[in-house]
Amino acid sequence: MFHPLRVSDVERLTDDAVAVTFAVPPELREAFRHTPGQHIALRRTARGEEIRRTYSICAPATADPVLRVGIRLVEGGEFSTYALKELTVGDTVEVMEPTGRFVLEPRSGRFAAVVGGSGITPVLSIAASLLARVPDARFCLIRSDRTVASTMFLDEVADLKDRYPDRFQLVTAISREEQQAGLGSGRLDRERLTGLLPALLPVADVDAWFLCGPLGLVAGAERALRGLGVPRGRIHQEIFHVDDAVDATATVTTAAARTPARSTLTATLDGRSGNWPVQEGESLLETVLRSRSDAPYACKGGVCGTCRAFLVSGEVRMDRNFALEPEETEAGYVLACQSHPATAEVELDFDR
Known part of the structure; x- marks a missing residue:
């Protein structure tokens, strides 16, 4: 709302x-x-x-x-x-109103994040809330930016370092200019992170990893962590930018690439159900929006996850998915903004 x-x-x-x-x-x-x-x-x-x-x-x-x-x-x-x-x-x-599942309810433990550019924004809230509310929690932040001048929330992150010197670890990488302290210049790719992370902290002891920023950084960090033996369930991701040229085959689909001649969508939203014919070429979100302007969405690019819905019946084809965790797609959730019918009848539930 x-x-x-x-x-x-x-x-x-x-x-x-x-x-x-x-x-x-x-x-x-x-x-x-x-x-x-x-x-x-x-x-x-x-x-x-x-x-x-x-x-x-x-x-x-x-x-x-x-x-x-x-x-x-x-x-x-x-x-x-x-x-x-x-x-x-x-x-x-x-x-x-606030939404999203890239979250950490403050609790005891050791946590870490790899962020790029504006990907610092949710992690700043996560780290500040955790350190203020849980006295024995620890947080390691590895951040990457193009230049020092382009780095967002410098003062806020420095304040965390000053306030929690024994529990907050900060490592900064600048990709386009040399800096006197910290890491040498260059991107934080898979190869670099594979060597860097074990030198910074005990990787196996980290209770949850938070990866946020452009697709390239997040994908590289995830591959580095999986290569270091981190279970998939401990890795949380949020993509802030996806190049339009990214091949959709890199994302998850829920059915073979086929489209029925005619298809009908049944959807439940805020306790009310309706059914509508799906017009040629439109996404299931667009089908709902023709009659229900209150359907949830924000980016329409498969990134934010606002339009997440449970696939009650039928099959769909998703063009791209950069928002849902593998566990969510396995449980039956799809992104309505990226979903197209692959069967004559499809039913979605936005309330689950």
Whole structure:
């Protein structure tokens, strides 16, 4: 559900990134209380077209929720351009209640993250919440950025290091310039991480790994961890950018690539069911949206997972999947924005 929230602060982080804070009125505190790592969708209308974008909450999870997100300018990006060049304190933005499964409920243990660029945003909330609420928890952050000047949330991460020197470990890699301390320049690819991670911490003792950022970094980090013997269940991923040229065969499909001549979709959303014919070429999300404008979605690119639905019956073909964990697809969940019917009858449940 979306709510109109007033912008209470816009802070310039770098030349191409800002942090935006929204004022949460008392009556909406419960609705916007988030789990560390969750995201929100922002909505606006421009030139008669609805634009939605998803941004992770970077503030720690507290009883009195602080709704703060980091937004980096994307070339040609409708919402990011608006946020950096036009959005000001006092403006009102439509904000969806927090969602997402890239989360860590604070608990005792050792945790680590490998992030790139704006992938720091959900991990900042995860690390800050964990260290503040669990006295014996430890967190290792390995972050990669192009340059020091382009690094988001430098002060916030430095504050964690100062506040928890014995429990927070920070390793920084800059890919496009030399730095006096830390790692040498260059990308954090699979080969480099395979040698680096065991030198930093006992890999086998880490209770959960959080990988966030562009697809290349996340995929390389996952392969490095699996090669080091880390079980799949301990690795959590969130993709922040996928090149349009990425081959969809690298993603998960739930059926052979076939499309019936006619197909009907039955969908349940907020306790109400309906059925509609699927028009040629459209995704199942688009089918639902023709009659139910309240269907959940944000990116429509198979990245955020907002449109996750349970496949009750029938089969579907997913073009790409960068949001669902293997356990979720094995359990029967699909991304409605990427799913097309592979049988004459398909039923989805958005409420499960």
